[in-house]
Amino acid sequence: MPSLHAIIPAGGAGTRLWPVSRAGHPKFLLDLTGSGRSLLQQTYDRLVPLVGTAGVNVITGARHRDAVVAQLPDLPGDQVVAEPAPRDSMPAIGLMAALIRRRDPDALVASFAADHLIRGEDRFQDAVRQAADVAREGFVTTIGLRPTSPSTAYGYIEAGDALTAAPDAATVLRFVEKPEVDLAREYLRAGTFRWNAGMFVSRADVMLDHLRREQPRLHAGIEEIAAAWGDSDRDAVLERTWPTLTKIAIDHALAEPVAAAGGVAMVRADFGWSDIGDFAAVSGAVHAGETDLGIVGDPRDVAAIDSSGIVVTSGRAVSLLGVDDIVVVDTPDALLVTTRARAQQVKELVDHWRDAGREDLL
Amino acid sequence: MPSLHAIIPAGGAGTRLWPVSRAGHPKFLLDLTGSGRSLLQQTYDRLVPLVGTAGVNVITGARHRDAVVAQLPDLPGDQVVAEPAPRDSMPAIGLMAALIRRRDPDALVASFAADHLIRGEDRFQDAVRQAADVAREGFVTTIGLRPTSPSTAYGYIEAGDALTAAPDAATVLRFVEKPEVDLAREYLRAGTFRWNAGMFVSRADVMLDHLRREQPRLHAGIEEIAAAWGDSDRDAVLERTWPTLTKIAIDHALAEPVAAAGGVAMVRADFGWSDIGDFAAVSGAVHAGETDLGIVGDPRDVAAIDSSGIVVTSGRAVSLLGVDDIVVVDTPDALLVTTRARAQQVKELVDHWRDAGREDLL
Known part of the structure; x- marks a missing residue:
């Protein structure tokens, strides 16, 4: 049986979660739900039972590597790779796949965002195991979540015919971007659409073959870096080559074109x-x-009368009176007040502070 | 011409303005409008042109006397009287009137809250001068403000016939407490009702005579303290007698009963x-x-998109997105988020924190 290796690209600023999420302390390092574990730590915790500590690989921005290593003290340091600059998810996942394949030519690789929340570990692990079974047959395999609302915040995947490789497997007809609400309602009614959770399981060689066809320059750059990985000039090659890699998400680089060619399953x-x-x-x-x-925080710090929504405290006393659907996020230097309905637009406030020259708040 | 003396009872916690107003730093000491002067200082500023520095007298809680003296450095210290404990406005105003009459038997006294806001100094001063003219004839004279809305936050005064003592003078038929909104609308329509701004101008002897009749025990206590004022046992008499004085507002002790007897003008x-x-x-x-x-605060500390209401900042960055009619009050240890519509109920939050044992926030 080829072994399964997990890849966690730990990037993204989480701008819509400002002011909790900051450039220097991004979303994946945060415990947004008061669980006691950051989103990255929770991601790690749920992958170790599937792939073991030796099977977890993280790739993150150079400025966050120390924080990642500190949060995951059980993970050997050479399994935390620092990318010199953010180039979106495909270069990061591609490089990790290339490095893993050099150690284990038959490897299956499975990539998971570092900053998502999952409830129901058993069902998650079952889905990943099924995805590995499907991936072994040569499919780039994603996990499609049953939508519970007509969300406009998520992309969708349309399922085709069932596959026999696993009980819940099916072909993927197409990926669609975040829809308008009318279209999202249609997807929900249709029953054949699933939320795209950004999880991909694939044979490393299959992924890299697709990448060579779809993004040959990106593939060449990744292989060049991977080839130099054990050498003394590794850092020099990485620093020189990385900035030239096409900045692109795995969805656009692989998932969409390969799905159109029939190579993606879910x-x-x-x-x-x-x-x-x-x-x-x-x-x-x-x-x-x-x-x-x-x-989120100590409930004793919050007084609320006739109010609903979400409060994130950091130790000050927060008092709410007659505010519905409210979002109050209190940090030592910045306070956000909005509504759940407007939460998607928080980025505009970040833009305001950037334009105002308040880099200290970003 | 008898001279006019101003009395400023500087008390009241301003609980509905928590967390800006605190027990140790009450409303009258605050600059709530960003004018650069506290409400007390603004009150002082507008009275000096009427009565001179020598004519301004402040009575405040013992714990606030130092702060008052610090805010009014031009005011001689013996014109700032410390009351040992809060007994509402009648004992405070009555004692000051008794002290002033002992120095100036023909004095007119005029009392004004320390924590109100006034726009239009000329018209204010004209009204006070007219009130002094009416008061000379023996009326307890109040100033009735033309209502601009059916406010339920203010008490009202009903005007009777015009008086000849001053151009805008009239008798007062009655004082009414804060009304429900339907009644407030009726008052506004009627045109004969005025807002009670808590301003009273009277001959000191007239006020004290009324007080002797209406509240004889309170009057006796005040006169006992005033008689001892120049003596070595002044503090002992004050400490012993003050706590026994009836705790009552000037509205209930004097204004209402004297109006019923035809002795109040406006x-x-x-x-x-x-x-x-x-x-x-x-x-x-x-x-x-x-x-x-x-x-209120530095506008550069506030980013607002599609929002209306009021923000009070104390230096942190405050960001608002899509919140209408909002009230955000940010202080170093406590944050309040409510709406203008619910602003009257802020006291309930103060009660919450008191019940929770958070005396540090009160």
């Missing part, structure tokens, strides 16, 4: 999943109790 | 006035510009 799953991309999603992920007011 | 005025009693009133008092978002 496993239909229904564990709890959220990309926890904005404070409305944080609100949904935090148990709110009877009042529909979620609290 | 001067009808229409300068801008607000008791600035809650954050909705603060919002109304702060120039909001085009966006209907008022800011």
Whole structure:
């Protein structure tokens, strides 16, 4: 049996989660739900039972490598790779796949975002195992989550015919980007559309072959870096080559074109999943109790009368009176007040502060 | 001509303005509108042209006396009297009137809250001068503000017939407490009702005579303290007698019963006035510009998109997105988020923190 290796590209600023998420302390390093473990740590925790500590590989920005190593003390340091600059997910996942294949030519690789939230570890692990079975047959295999609402915050995947490689496997007809709400409702009604959770399982050689066809320059750059990995000039090659790699997401580089050619499969799953991309999603992920007011932080720091929504505290006393659907995020130097309905637009405030020259807040 | 002396009872916690107003730093010491002068200082500033520095007398809680003296450095220290404990406005105003009459038997006294906001100094001064003319004839004279809305936050005064003592003088038929909104609308329509701004001008002897009749025990206590004022046992008499004085507001002790007996007059005025009693009133008092978002503090600390209401900052960056009618009050240890519509209920939050044992926040 080829062994399964996990790849965690730990990047992304989480701008819509500002001011909790900052450039220097991004979303994946945060414990957004008050669980005691950061999103990265939770991702690691749920992968170790599938691939072992030796099978977990993280690639992150150079400035965050120390923080990642500190958060994952059990993970050997050489399994945490620092990318010199963010080039989106394909270069990161591609390089890790290339490095893994050099050690294990038959390897299966499975990539998972570092900053998503999952409930139902058993069903998650079952889905990944099924995806590995499908991937062994040569499919780039994704995991399609059963949508529970007509979300406009997620991309969708349309399922085709069932496959026999695993109980919940099916072909993928196409990937679609975040839809408008009318289209999202249609997808939900149709029953054949699934949320794209950005999880991909593939044979390393299959992924790299697709990449060679679809993005030959990117593939060549990755292989050049991977070839130099054990050499003394590794850092020089990395520093020289990395900035030239095409900045592109795996969805656009591989998933969409390969799906169009019939090479992508999915496993239909229904564990709890959220990309926890904005404070409305944080609100949904935090148990709110009877009042529909979620609290991240010490509930004793919050007084609320006739209020609903989400409060993120950092030790100051927060008092709410008669505010519905509210989002209050309190950090030592910056305060955000918005609504769950507007949570997707928080980026505009970040733009404001950048334009105002307040780099200290970003 | 008898001379006019101003009395400023500087008390009241301003609980509805928490967390800006605190027990140790109450409303009258605050600059709630970003003017650069506290409400007490603004009160002082507008009285000096009427009565001179020598004519301003402040009575405040013992714990606030140092702060008052520090805010009013031009005011001789013996014109700032410390009351050992809060007993509401009648004992404070009565004692000051008794002290002033002992120095100046023909004195007129005029009392003004320390924590109200006034726009239109000329019209204010004209109204006070008219009130002094009416008071000379023996009336306890109040200033009735033309209502500009059916406010339920203010008490009302009903005017009777015009008096000849001053151009805008009239008798007062009765004082009415804060009405429900339907009644407030009726008052506004009737045209004969005025807002009670808590301003009283009277001959000192007239006031004290009324007090002797209406509240004989309170009057006796005040006169006992005033008689001992120049003596070595002044502090002992004050400490012993003050706590026994009836705790009562001047409205209930004098204004209402004397009005019923025909002894109260008013001067009808229409300068801008607000008791600035809650954050909705603060919002109304702060120039909001085009966006209907008022800011107390440095506007550069506030980013707002599609938002209206009032923000009070204390240096942190405050970001608002899509919140209408919002009240955000940011202090170093406590944050309040409510709406202008609910601003009157802020006291309930203060109660919450008291019940929770958080005396540090009160």
